[in-house]
Amino acid sequence: MHADRTENRRSPDELWAGLVREMAAMPDVVANLLREHQPDDHGFCRGNGCGTAGRGVPTRRWPCSLHALAAAAADAVVRGGPAGGTVRSQQDR
Ligand SMILES: [Zn+2]
Numbered sequence: 001m002h003a004d005r006t007e008n009r010r011s012p013d014e015l016w017a018g019l020v021r022e023m024a025a026m027p028d029v030v031a032n033l034l035r036e037h038q039p040d041d042h043g044f045c046r047g048n049g050c051g052t053a054g055r056g057v058p059t060r061r062w063p064c065s066l067h068a069l070a071a072a073a074a075d076a077v078v079r080g081g082p083a084g085g086t087v088r089s090q091q092d093r
Contacts (some may be wrong), residue, residue: 016069024075030077033070038062 018025023030037047039062044050047067050060063071 016072019069020072020076023069024076024080027077030070030073033066034074037064037067037070
């Protein structure tokens, strides 16, 4: 493996992985997201901010990005535990 890791230029995949790691450390948040972001009868997300609840365009297809993130975090927890052994502090934000 020869990954060139520069902290200032992270690919979307790395950013996503970082989000997943952070989410994996917050099981309560993950559980809430998974519970809220569920499809309605038409296949649209009912989550706050995704669907018809209040604002936003009621055409967000499920699974939305928030549900995908929460699901990925839950999967990470299942596979590697909450910390995953690779949690790093966010230094550049
Ligand atoms: Zn959603």
